Structure formats: C-alpha cells, structure tokens
Amino acid sequence: MTTSQPTTSFKFRGGSFHALVVKPDTPIxxxxxxxxxxxxRWPGFFVGKSVVIDVSGLSLTKQTFLGLLDxxxxxxxxILGVEGADPSCVDGRVPFLTRGQTDRPxxxxxxxxxxxxxxxxxxxxxxxxxxSGQLIVHPEGDVTIVGSVASGAEIIAAGSIHVYGTLRGRVxxxxxxxxxxxxxxxxLEAELMAIDGHYIVADEIEPHLRRAPIQxxxxxxxxxxxxxx
Amino acid sequence: MAKVLVVTSGKGGVGKTTSTxxxxxxxxxxxxxxxxxxxxxxxxxxDLVMGAERRVVYDLIHVVQGTAKLSQALIRDKxxxxxxxxxxxxxxxxxxxxxxxxxxxxxxxxPSFDWVICDSPAGIERGASLAMRHADFALVIxxxxxxxxxxxxxxxxxxDSTTDKAKHxxxxxxxxxxxxxxxxxxxRGEMLCVDDVLDILxxxxxxxxxxxxxxxxxxxxGTPVTLNNPTSAPARAYNDAARRLKGELVPLVVPSDKNxxxxxxxxxxxx
Numbered sequence: 387m388t389t390s391q392p393t394t395s396f397k398f399r400g401g402s403f404h405a406l407v408v409k410p411d412t413p414i415x416x417x418x419x420x421x422x423x424x425x426x427r428w429p430g431f432f433v434g435k436s437v438v439i440d441v442s443g444l445s446l447t448k449q450t451f452l453g454l455l456d457x458x459x460x461x462x463x464x465i466l467g468v469e470g471a472d473p474s475c476v477d478g479r480v481p482f483l484t485r486g487q488t489d490r491p492x493x494x495x496x497x498x499x500x501x502x503x504x505x506x507x508x509x510x511x512x513x514x515x516x517x518s519g520q521l522i523v524h525p526e527g528d529v530t531i532v533g534s535v536a537s538g539a540e541i542i543a544a545g546s547i548h549v550y551g552t553l554r555g556r557v558x559x560x561x562x563x564x565x566x567x568x569x570x571x572x573x574l575e576a577e578l579m580a581i582d583g584h585y586i587v588a589d590e591i592e593p594h595l596r597r598a599p600i601q602x603x604x605x606x607x608x609x610x611x612x613x614x615x
Numbered sequence: 616m617a618k619v620l621v622v623t624s625g626k627g628g629v630g631k632t633t634s635t636x637x638x639x640x641x642x643x644x645x646x647x648x649x650x651x652x653x654x655x656x657x658x659x660x661x662d663l664v665m666g667a668e669r670r671v672v673y674d675l676i677h678v679v680q681g682t683a684k685l686s687q688a689l690i691r692d693k694x695x696x697x698x699x700x701x702x703x704x705x706x707x708x709x710x711x712x713x714x715x716x717x718x719x720x721x722x723x724x725x726p727s728f729d730w731v732i733c734d735s736p737a738g739i740e741r742g743a744s745l746a747m748r749h750a751d752f753a754l755v756i757x758x759x760x761x762x763x764x765x766x767x768x769x770x771x772x773x774x775d776s777t778t779d780k781a782k783h784x785x786x787x788x789x790x791x792x793x794x795x796x797x798x799x800x801x802x803r804g805e806m807l808c809v810d811d812v813l814d815i816l817x818x819x820x821x822x823x824x825x826x827x828x829x830x831x832x833x834x835x836x837g838t839p840v841t842l843n844n845p846t847s848a849p850a851r852a853y854n855d856a857a858r859r860l861k862g863e864l865v866p867l868v869v870p871s872d873k874n875x876x877x878x879x880x881x882x883x884x885x886x
Contacts (some may be wrong), residue, residue, distance in 0.1 A: 515817050517772030518765050536768045536815065552814070 404523065405436040405466055410454060412444055418457055425461060428587070432463045438483060442470020451475045515551065516541065525562055537577060546570070558585075560604075569602040574611075584609055617650075617728040619721055620860070621750035623774075625766030627737030629758045630794035633830055633840065634853070635734040636664045638754075640839035641857035643698035647729040650689065650699040652720075654746035655736035656712060659703035665692065666837025667700050676704040679716030685723050694842055699728075709742040721749045739773060747778050752788035754821060758795045759807040764815050767791075771818065790821035792856060797826045798869050822856030823869050824849050 411417045424431055439458070441451065451471060458465055467483040468476060476482050509528040516522060516531055518538030529543040534551035541547055541555070544562040546569065553571035560567025560582040567581050574595055578587050581604045591611065598613040622635045632655075639651040652675060653661035662668040667690050673683035678701070692698035701720075704711070724731050735746035747753060753774050757767040771789055780787045793812060801808040813820060824830075825848045833843035841850045841857075855865045 514775075517775070518768040520772050533817065534815070537765050538769065554815075 403436070404525070405438045406432075407438045407440050407469065408463075409440045410444065412446075414446075414450060414454055414457075418454075421458075421461065421463075432461075435464075436466040437463055438467050438469055439465060440469040444470075446471070446475065448472075448475040448477065452477065452479065455479055509545070510543075516555065518555075535571075537575075543567070553579075556580075565604050567604075570600070570614075572599050573597055574600045579609065579611075581609060586611075617648075617725045617731045619725070619731045619733065619749060619751045620754055621733045621735055621747040621752075622754045622756060623735040623743060623747055623770050624737065624756040624763070625739060625743075625770040626758075626763045629756050629763050630792075630824070630830075631737070631756050632660045632664050632734055633834060634754070634756055634792055634794065634824070635661060635732050636839035637841045637850070637853040638857050638860065639698060639730070639732050640692075640695060641841040641854045642730055642860065643692070643695045644841070645857070645861070646697065647861070648697045648727070649730045649732065650701060650724055650728050651732045651734060652701040652746075653703035653734050654712075654742050655734065656703045656742060657705065657708045658736065659705050661734050662690075662700060662702045663837060664834050665700050665839065667692070667702070668837070671702045674702045674704040675720070676707045676711045678720050679712055681716075685720065694838075709736070709740070709745075712742065712745050714745065714748070717745050718749055739769065743770075744773070744777055747774055749779055750787075751780070752790070754790050754792055755816070755818065756792050756794055757812060757816070759793060759797075759801060759809075759812055761807065764807065764812055768816055771816065789818045791816055791818050792821050792824065794824040795826045796823050796869065820867065821859055822852055822867070824852045824856075825869055 446454070455465060465480050467481040469483045471482065473482055508526045509530060510522070510524045512522065512529070512531045512533070515533035516535045516539040518536040521540045521542070522529060523542045525544050527543070528545035528548065529541055530548040530550070531541070532550045535541060535549050535553050535555040535557065537554040539555035540558070542558045542561045544564060545560065546567045547557045547559045549557070549571035552573040552575055554575045554577065556578040557569055557576060558580040559569050561580070563582060565582045569579050569581065574591070575597060576588060576591070578585055579602055581602065584604055584607055586609045595611050595613060599615065600611050600613050602609055602611045604610070622631050624631050635651050639649045643649040651661060651665070653659050654675070655661070656676060662671055670690055673688035675688070677683035678685050678688045688701055690700045690702065692700065721731060733746045733750060736742040755767050755770060757763045774787050774789055775781050778787055791812070793809060796809070797806065800806050809820070809823060827847060827849045829844055829847040830840050830849050833840035836843060840847065841853045844850055845854070852869070858865050
C-alpha cells in the first residue's frame with residue numbers, strides 16, 4: 387500500500403501580526419453595555435479589525451466566557467483568539483494565545499538583571515505630509531511628522547506622536563500599552579486621538595482647543611489636552 | 616521626446632476631462648504636438664468634449680490588445696492639426712487594459728509628440744492607477760470643496776507610492792489645478808479659499824479656473840473651452856496654465872467674466 391506523494395511542498399512559517407487587544411471588565415453585562423455605547427457612537431470601530439480578547443485576571447466561569455464570545459459575535463466582532471483564559475474554558479471555540487514571554491509571577495522577588503544594554507528605542511521621522519488613506523504603524527517608539535496629517539490618514543505608535551503641522555487625521559499614541567505616551571501637534575483638527583486605548587473623537591474636543599497648538603496626555607482614564615500657546 | 620502628464624483627481628465630476636481637452640488644445644494651438652488619451656474605458660467622454668465622437672473607429676483597447684495600430688487609432692483634431700485623440704472604448708471594461716499594453720502605447724507615443732496627456736477615470740481603481748503609472752508628472756484637479764480636496768490628497772499619496780517613478784525612488788512632480796473656483800463665494804466663506812486648499816494639499820499651484828457657464832457651453836458644443844471662446848475667463852485661465860506647463864512664468868490671477876471696477880477701467884482705456 388502506498389500513500390500518494392504531495393505534488394508541492396507544504397510551506398509554513400512563524401509570523402507576528404498586529405491585533406486589537408480588547409480587555410473586558412466584570413460585570414460582563416455592564417461592559418457589554420459600554421461596547422454598545424461605543425458602537426452606537428462609532429459603528430465601524432471593529433469593522434475589518436482582528437480582535438483578541440484579554441480575560442486575564444477576570445477568572446470567568448466557562449459559561450460566562452462562552453456567553454461573552456456569543457455576545458461579541460452577535461455584534462459582528464471577529465475574535466481572532468483569547469488571551470489569559472483558563473484553557474479548559476476555551477472549549478476549542480477560539481485559539482488560545484500566549485505572548486512571547488510567559489507571565490511573570492507576582493512573587494518573582496529577584497530583580498531582573500539587565501543582561502546587556504537595553505535595545506535602543508527607535509523613533510520614526512517622516513519628512514513629508516501624511517496623505518489621506520496612508521497608515522503609519524510604528525510598534526517601537528515615537529513618530530515625528532514634519533508636515534501635516536491629512537483627514538483620513540492614521541498614525542499608530544508605541545510611543546508619543548509629534549506633528550509639526552496640522553493634525554487632521556487619526557493618531558493613536560502608546561498603542562501597545564504605554565500610558566505615558568503623549569500627542570503633540572502644531573494645530574489640532576484631529577478626527578480622533580487616543581493614548582493607550584483611551585480615545586477622544588473630534589466632537590468631544592473642546593472648541594477652544596480646535597486649531598490650537600496642543601499636547602495631550604493621559605490623566606487616569608481621561609485624555610487631557612492643553613494648548614501650548 | 617514627449618512629457619507624459621496624467622490628469623487625475625480621485626473624485627468624479629471635478630473637471631478632469633474638461634481640463635484635459637482645454638489644456639491639450641491650448642498647448643497644441645501654440646504649436647506643440649499633443650495627444651490626449653481617454654483612460655476612462657467603459658465611460659468614454661473625452662471624444663465628446665473634443666467633438667470627435669463620430670470619427671472613432673479604433674480606440675485605446677484595440678491598440679493595447681494589438682488589434683489596431685497606433686496610427687490607425689489616433690484621431691487628428693479638425694481644428695488644430697497638431698492635436699490628436701486616442702479614445703476610450705465604450706463597450707469594454709477596464710480589465711481589458713493590460714499594464715504591458717499601456718506601457719507599450721505610451722512608449723510608442725513618446726518619440727512623435729511633445730505632450731502625452733492621460734485623462735484618468737475617477738476613483739482609485741485599476742483604470743486610474745494605469746493612467747498614472749507611466750506618467751512623468753501629474754496634474755491634480757480639485758474643486759474648492761472638502762470631499763474633493765480629501766480625495767485629491769488620497770491620489771497624491773498614490774502618485775507617491777504606486778507610479779513607476781515612485782517605484783524607482785524618484786520624486787513625482789505634482790501640480791494642482793483648482794477648478795470651479797468662485798472668488799466671491801470663497802470670500803464669503805461658502806467654499807474653501809485657495810490658501811485652505813494649498814495648506815491641505817501642499818503641492819504647487821498651476822492655475823485657478825473660475826466657475827463659468829462657458830465651460831458647460833463648450834462641452835455641449837464638443838469644443839475645448841480654450842478654442843470655443845478663447846477670451847472667456849476659464850479659457851484665459853487654462854491658457855495661462857498651459858503656458859506655465861511649458862515653463863513660462865505667468866503671473867497667477869483669477870480671471871473673471873464679471874464687470875468689476877478694474878475691468879471697466881481697463882475696458883475704457885482700451886476703447
């Protein structure tokens with residue numbers, strides 16, 4: 387008995403991709419109401435996005451967890467995987483994800499010894515206006531734009547975002563979990579600004595701040611904006 | 616050797632075809648050898664604006680697919696003998712345009728003309744990207760209105776990333792032609808003013824074409840506005856823009872049909 391030989395070789399590779407990590411809160415019902423409020427204001431928020439839900443620290447029961455998955459899929463939110471769940475809860479419904487580094491236990495008392503000089507934080511300098519439809523993703527450090535950011539353009543940075551021009555598009559600073567990231571621009575006409583997932587849309591920006599040079603930072607869960615005049 | 620110019624905008628109805636015809640005719644009247652190409656396959660318009668719709672035998676698709684020779688498809692203008700049209704096909708769609716075929720057509724046109732002007736279809740799909748791909752520089756058409764300006768901004772991004780020049784790491788020169796501009800309404804804040812548009816798009820301004828009924832009149836007659844009524848305000852603005860394309864320094868003013876005080880004074884002095 388012979389097995390048929392595959393005609394082409396089977397190819398695979400490892401890869402890392404960006405996903406939107408959503409962290410639900412308990413009680414789940416109240417959190418879902420927040421999601422609905424977000425979707426009412428911004429129906430396209432999750433459209434086309436790969437979403438990972440992070441339930442670490444929530445200690446959900448299997449039933450609550452599966453209920454949460456159903457509620458999210460009912461809202462057309464595509465779940466790519468789950469992080470921090472009890473593997474027995476996942477029930478094979480969604481892939482179980484782990485980060486590159488395993489969770490460090492709380493009681494790890496021994497301070498981490500820096501093995502060598504830390505990797506240099508790289509910043510990205512863009513010496514041209516960012517046009518509508520362009521997306522700049524910089525998962526390492528700050529992004530500096532010498533020029534304007536057009537309506538319909540989007541900048542996503544791990545660190546702070548500096549715009550030496552008019553900011554008309556969307557900017558997401560500290561997008562990989564950095565509460566200390568800030569946003570600076572010469573003239574604020576942004577469609578959306580976010581720091582570490584806390585965002586503000588154009589409608590919510592105080593009129594006196596519009597068209598002003600500003601900086602924005604996180605104060606707790608709220609975005610603070612101050613003019614730099 | 617021709618300069619290849621793409622006339623593009625992203626948004627439809629802002630004046631790409633009108634501007635292609637007007638500038639093509641203006642350049643040709645100054646003795647330049649000009650061919651205008653309609654890339655809007657499936658929705659041809661340029662032949663109508665040029666008044667050549669009853670003389671189209673072969674079109675761009677035939678040449679791209681090799682069923683007709685370039686010399687058979689080029690339609691000579693009846694008014695100016697250095698102006699030629701390569702029409703689009705009404706019955707095919709944009710998928711009939713192959714990248715290799717378009718490149719060959721443009722390569723064959725270059726030695727025999729001074730200007731190859733590609734009239735891009737609206738949108739950012741295949742037709743528009745093929746129209747811009749082999750161009751040496753671009754003329755971005757915008758109306759003083761936010762959606763048009765934003766679409767033009769998007770097109771500028773594509774010009775900087777998807778054209779042959781961009782892929783070879785060379786800068787793509789881009790110029791702005793602001794059409795349907797009404798200085799009075801812009802002054803009242805009812806439309807974007809020139810500075811607003813330049814602030815958003817950050818590219819050099821080639822010209823400002825005033826809003827005028829002359830443009831529609833000319834289209835309906837199948838005559839480029841620069842030939843139909845050469846002394847009208849839009850025709851003068853297009854003629855100035857054409858001279859700037861040739862490298863002449865022409866002061867930038869917004870011509871007007873209206874009887875302003877200045878016009879009256881000049882009129883009296885001439886009389």
